[in-house]
Amino acid sequence: DIEMTQSPSSLSASVGDTVTINCRASHSIASYLSWFQQKPGKAPKVLIYSASILQSGVPSRFSGSGSWPDFTLTISGLQFEDSATYYCQQTYSPPLTFGGGTKVQIK
Amino acid sequence: QGQLVESGGGVVQPGGSLRLSCAVSEYTFSRYGMHWVRQAPGKGLQWVAVISADGRNTYYTDPLKGRFTISRDNSKDTLFLHVSDLRDEDTAMYYCAKANSAYMYRIDSWGQGTLVIVSS
16 A cells, blocks of 8 residues: 655745745655645545645645655745644545644744 | 545444445545555544555555555446454544546545444
8 A cells, every 4th residue: 555644744834924834755656746735623634636636626835745655735925814734635545544633823 | 636435434343343434535545556544533644555546556554554455446437445453543534635637646635524433
């Protein structure tokens, strides 16, 4: 199975900051990577797919980059409503494993 | 993106079984692969299974293979997950999710989830 390692597990930042979340894949996944945002008590929401393509309707302050083995989700100009947990997922080969998540808190 | 509405969760005793359903509307269900993903309380997301648009191909996460079965009824626009021999560790919110039309391994929308609690 492909293991997805996310870091950090949590972070705290101020409104307006730029935040980066990292995801590393244990085996080659090319650019088959998605990023999701999940707020407490809610279903996840798609932010990014194919490592860098912004899902329709997602604010442009979210961006994705990288290729195997290292990927990055960047939030440029953090907003209050970005307080959430973020997950990466490899979409290359089943089982389609998720990273452990990164909890983003606003100071 | 369509609507996905899960049902069938509840409290079940260890060793029991359940059939979870996901009713889909506002898009042509039979054109898309579908996923199940679960989340134990306070934990991260765990991918469970995917089924192709025509139902012929299914894939599972290995630890659940044999106890969990994904299926679909395209005539009723409904996805299913049959879960058996339930254990305490199967307590979780179960989400169905729609796959991208061109690439079934990629999720592009989610339902709101149905909660399964395994307890005696």
